[in-house]
Amino acid sequence: MRRTIFMSILIENISKKFDSFQALHQVNLEIKNGSLVALVGPSGSGKSTLLRILAGLDKPDSGRIWVDGENTTHVPLQNREMGFVFQNYALFPHLTVSQNIAFGLDIRKVSSEKKQQRVNELLQLMQLDTFPDRYPHQLSGGQRQRVALARALAVEPKVLLLDEPFAALDAKIRKQLRNWLRHLHHHISLTTVFVTHDHMEAFELAHEIVVLEKGVIAQIGTPQEVIDHPANSFVESFLDKKTHE
Ligand SMILES: Nc1ncnc2c1ncn2[C@@H]1O[C@H](COP(=O)(O)OP(=O)(O)OP(=O)(O)O)[C@@H](O)[C@H]1O
Ligand SMILES: [Mg+2]
Structure with a gap:
């Protein structure tokens, strides 16, 4: 496969409301070129909303998305050079x-x-x-x-966005696909952001873990950092609960 220059992403002060509900509140995040980032957090914490905004499927109320230094907040989906797999995005x-x-x-x-x-x-x-x-x-x-x-x-694509790509599959196939994604990333270090409910999946695959709580980033860190030094009691109990599920 052809090697390409992959893109870095800067998410700057992104907020999004659905009616009066604040789904994302001033989210700031830098995704380094070629990295593999896992978005985790409880149901309803805004993971899919953030991914949809990155893909261009949704518009933020405020804030900007920069891709390789270019403001792409209002660039249409088809011009973003992002590949995405959403759970309900059927064949x-x-x-x-x-x-x-x-x-x-x-x-x-x-x-x-x-x-x-x-x-x-x-x-x-x-x-x-x-x-x-x-x-x-x-x-x-x-x-x-x-x-x-x-x-x-x-x-x-220069960025791959995956929203629970392996959900609804049995454990054995999940494991195979997880290995496969690791293998793929090893060969083409495509900048990848994936949402998962599976804690082990996040820890095994990601370089960086982003924990969302009620539309706010609770912590950003390597798997080791978030396990060893959870930023607050929410992160601690969220990770702890998930690890023992
Ligand atoms: N189109 C919409 N209209 C109204 N509310 C929405 C809409 N999309 C999302 N929401 C609300 O915004 C919040 C965040 O939703 P989102 O889908 O980003 O959560 P999530 O973290 O992906 O959750 P899950 O883990 O269950 O997939 C939820 O409370 C959800 O009900
Ligand atoms: Mg979701």
Whole structure:
């Protein structure tokens, strides 16, 4: 796969309300070029909202998103060079594995030769090459997730945003996909932000953990830092509770 210069992201004072509910409150976060960041926090703490704002699926009420020094807060989704896999972002049921992966390339009118080459690379990378012509209903849950990830990677994004990409899968497949994501990141150190409810997943994969509580960042640190020195009693009990689940 072609090596690209990956992007750093600066989230500056992002706030978002839904009616009178403050979903995010002055969130500041720097995501370093090529890093793997896990967003964790209780249900409703604003993880998906932050990811959607990063992707350009939602607009913040105030604040700015900088990508490699450029203010992208109002750049439309299709111009952001970000790949995303959201839990409810399903595969197209009437398209085969290959066609699903090629979807973004078709939209961008990539030549058929280049498209074929890219699809073949991804089929191999994702270990989907034995069934390029199957339809989504003929795949297991883990295989479907890998197709969704391949589709996100096909357009060579500079940032990968994953909202609980491995949720709703059984433990064994989660583990396989987790290893696979680590492996992928090792090969192409794509700047990646992922949301997870699985504490171990966050600790095993991420360089940096961001803990959200009620729309506010409670702590940012390496896995070791947040475990050894939780910023407050909320982080401590949240991590403790999760570790023993
Ligand atoms: N479109 C919307 N309209 C109204 N409220 C919303 C909307 N989207 C999110 N919210 C509210 O904003 C808060 C944050 O939601 P968000 O989806 O970001 O949480 P989350 O941390 O991803 O939670 P979970 O772990 O359950 O996925 C929640 O209280 C949610 O109900
Ligand atoms: Mg969510």
